[in-house]
Amino acid sequence: MKLIVSMLVAGLxxxxxxxxxxxxxxxxxxxxxxPMKLDGEVTADNxxxxxxxxxxxxxxxxxxxxxxxxxxxIMRVGEKGEHYFVIRNEGQxxxxxxxxxxxxxxxxxxxxxSSLAPGETTRVKLEWTVNARGDxxxxxxxxxxxxxxxxxxxxxxxxQIVRDLKMDPDVVALGNVAAGxxxxxxTLIYNYSDSPIxxxxxxxxxxxxxxxAKLSIKEVEPDDPVHEAAxxxxxxxxxxxxxxxxGPVNENLWFTFTPVGDDGSVLVDESGDVAEAVRxxxxxxxxVVGALSMIPNPRLSGVTGGGWIYKFGRPKTPDELSxxxxxxxxxxxxxxxxxxxxxxxxADIVTATLGDPIGQGEMSLRRLTIxxxxxxxxxxxxxxxxxxxxxxxxxxxxxKVPPMKIYLTFxxxxxxxxxxxxxxxxxxxxxxxxxxxxxDDADANPSSEPxxxxxxxxxxx
Numbered sequence: 001m002k003l004i005v006s007m008l009v010a011g012l013x014x015x016x017x018x019x020x021x022x023x024x025x026x027x028x029x030x031x032x033x034x035p036m037k038l039d040g041e042v043t044a045d046n047x048x049x050x051x052x053x054x055x056x057x058x059x060x061x062x063x064x065x066x067x068x069x070x071x072x073x074i075m076r077v078g079e080k081g082e083h084y085f086v087i088r089n090e091g092q093x094x095x096x097x098x099x100x101x102x103x104x105x106x107x108x109x110x111x112x113x114s115s116l117a118p119g120e121t122t123r124v125k126l127e128w129t130v131n132a133r134g135d136x137x138x139x140x141x142x143x144x145x146x147x148x149x150x151x152x153x154x155x156x157x158x159x160q161i162v163r164d165l166k167m168d169p170d171v172v173a174l175g176n177v178a179a180g181x182x183x184x185x186x187t188l189i190y191n192y193s194d195s196p197i198x199x200x201x202x203x204x205x206x207x208x209x210x211x212x213a214k215l216s217i218k219e220v221e222p223d224d225p226v227h228e229a230a231x232x233x234x235x236x237x238x239x240x241x242x243x244x245x246x247g248p249v250n251e252n253l254w255f256t257f258t259p260v261g262d263d264g265s266v267l268v269d270e271s272g273d274v275a276e277a278v279r280x281x282x283x284x285x286x287x288v289v290g291a292l293s294m295i296p297n298p299r300l301s302g303v304t305g306g307g308w309i310y311k312f313g314r315p316k317t318p319d320e321l322s323x324x325x326x327x328x329x330x331x332x333x334x335x336x337x338x339x340x341x342x343x344x345x346x347a348d349i350v351t352a353t354l355g356d357p358i359g360q361g362e363m364s365l366r367r368l369t370i371x372x373x374x375x376x377x378x379x380x381x382x383x384x385x386x387x388x389x390x391x392x393x394x395x396x397x398x399x400k401v402p403p404m405k406i407y408l409t410f411x412x413x414x415x416x417x418x419x420x421x422x423x424x425x426x427x428x429x430x431x432x433x434x435x436x437x438x439x440d441d442a443d444a445n446p447s448s449e450p451x452x453x454x455x456x457x458x459x460x461x
Contacts, residue, residue, distance in 0.1 A: 055148060061091035062147040064155075065121075072159035074229055075130045075137065076192055084123045085155045087143065089116040097122070100142030100152055111143060126157055135170075137161050164193035165257070165280050168227065172238065172284040174249060179290025180400030183240040189255070190222060190230035195267060197257040197278065199234050204284065205252040212241045217255070238284075245393075246404040247307035249286040254279065291333065292394060292404040295326040295365075303407075309383070312372060312410035316421070323370045327354065327394060329401070330363040337401050339366060342393035348375050350408065352392045368394075372410055374418040383409045 042050060066086050075081060089095035097111040113122040128139040138158035145151060167189050177183050191197050199217045204210055215238055222233035236253070259267045259275040267275040294300060300310045300323075315321050329337060341352045355367035370392055381390045390408030413421065 052149075058092040059149075060089055060093050060095035060116075060118075060145070060147050062095055062097075062145045062150045062153060063088045063090050064153065068154060069156045069158070072157050074160045074162050074192075074227065076162055076164075077130055080127070080129050081157070082125060082127045083157055084125050086121055086123055087111070087116070087153065088121040089118055091147065092118055094118075096146045097124075098144050100144040102141040103139050124155060126155060128157065130161060135161055162190070162192050164191065165197075165255075165278065166190045166192065166227075166230075167236075167282045168224070170282065172253065172282060174240075174284065174286025177240070177244070177249070177286055177288045179244070179246055179288055179292075179402045180242045182242055183238075185238045187236050187238075188220075188224075189217075189234040189236060190227045191232035191234070191257075192230055193259070193278075195259045196232060196262065196264075198260045198264070198266075199255065200258050200277065201254075201256040202236065203254045204238075205254070208245060209240075209249070209251045209284075212243050214239045214241075215253075242399060243402055244288045245402055246288045246290050246292055248303070249284065249288060251284045252281045253284055254281050288402065290404075291329055291331040291337075291401050292339075292396070293328045293330070294368075294406070295328060297325060299323060300325045307405060307407065309389075309407045309409065310370060312408060314411045315372065317425075318422070321372045325368050325370075327366045327368050327404075328363050329357075329366070333398055333401060334362075334364045335359075337396050337398040340395050340397075342395035342403055343391060344393070345391040346379065346381075349373060349379055349412065350390050350392065354394075368392075368406075370406075370408065372412060374412050374415040376414060378412060378414045378417065380411045381409060382411060383407070 064085060065088055068085070070083050070085070072081055072083065087095075087097065095116040097114050097116070099110055111122055111124050113120075116122055124141075124143060126139065126141055130137050136158065137160075138156060140154060140156045143153040143155065145153060167187055169187065172185060172187055174183060174185065199219065202215045202217045204213050204215060215236070217234050217236050220233050220235045222228070222230045224233075227233070238253075257278040257280070259278065261267055294302075294308050296302065299312070300308060303309050310323055310325070312320070312323060327339065329339065335357075339354060341354060344350050344352055349372060350370065351373070352368065352370045355369075357364040357366050381388055383389050390410060392406045392408065394404045394406070396403070412418070
């Protein structure tokens with residue numbers, strides 16, 4: 001015990017001597033920037049102002065008289081470009097410049113002079129190669145200076161990337177097309193390739209669109225300043241007759257061009273082979289809107305861009321095989337137009353019926369009933385791809401009221417499996433049936449507690 005106490009006392013004495021040594025040697029040392037003041041006048045709100053006020057007046061001032069950003073316009077992939085930026089010293093002492101960071105190895109910013117006296121200017125050359133994948137490109141480079149207010153000058157060039165062929169605009173947007181009305185739209189295709197081309201063919205996807213659309217293409221003079229570097233321009237005219245089904249439009253324009261010489265003849269390479277035709281495609285998007293519509297419900301909803309989708313899911317009871325909704329018809333033709341069920345897919349699974357019109361002010365209503373019937377095989381139409389839907393088409397006898405498609409999603413077992421599932425469901429008692437059965441058992445077999453209680457009372461007496 002005495003040994004332990006002696007060790008504790010010795011440790012305490014040693015700690016006191018060590019603390020005294022540290023305090024005597026380092027406790028009175030002053031910081032490199034002077035003693036720290038916890039109640040000083042510098043705060044987060046005034047630190048920058050005080051910093052500026054502490055700077056001398058004869059500082060260099062870096063400026064860019066022509067700006068720090070330049071729009072280079074249109075360039076092709078793989079093309080090299082260059083641009084000069086101007087830097088000027090508007091301060092009262094020499095301005096030093098050195099190359100800083102850049103966005104990639106293909107961008108180089110090198111000042112022609114690394115030091116500028118007051119009033120002098122210099123140029124910085126930026127060189128780059130377009131290798132971006134999008135529709136735009138940009139490159140940046142930094143010049144580091146000794147101007148405390150402008151330590152890094154960030155120079156930037158940007159522009160548009162074009163391929164050999166460019167459509168402007170790059171998507172043919174029809175917008176909202178009124179049902180029963182014709183549509184006319186034009187767009188331009190620019191040729192930036194190394195040789196002239198000849199427009200051979202233009203087509204549009206979609207059977208319905210191909211039926212109502214008339215397309216033409218002709219060469220015109222490129223007069224848009226934005227595309228002044230283009231070798232050729234082609235005007236595409238699209239005329240769409242009335243009759244498109246209501247809903248979204250999302251099709252493709254297909255073009256075929258053949259490279260030709262300056263005299264218009266087809267190019268032939270050194271081996272005598274004819275140059276291959278160039279095939280390009282661009283999107284046509286829009287929406288056909290009209291007098292036909294529907295009243296949404298929890299299973300029926302509109303989809304982006306137009307159209308309707310009815311979600312049956314996986315029916316489990318006979319009631320879930322049937323879906324009901326209302327078709328609405330607005331406008332002055334609502335009373336004179338007759339509606340009917342058109343194309344239905346798959347016809348062996350889906351049936352649809354329309355009720356008689358019901359007047360509702362400025363529109364008329366017709367009840368639509370869609371029924372599913374399990375077939376010989378299981379069917380799954382869950383809308384994972386464009387063709388993976390059931391379809392019900394509503395048609396009219398009025399050319400100004402085009403058809404409207406309703407898309408269906410469902411998953412049905414085969415008829416045999418469906419019958420087996422229904423039999424299983426009938427054989428399995430519900431929770432309510434179990435509760436009722438328990439209650440009946442209780443009535444048929446009353447508890448013995450009252451009898452025991454009576455015996456107890458008798459025994460007490």
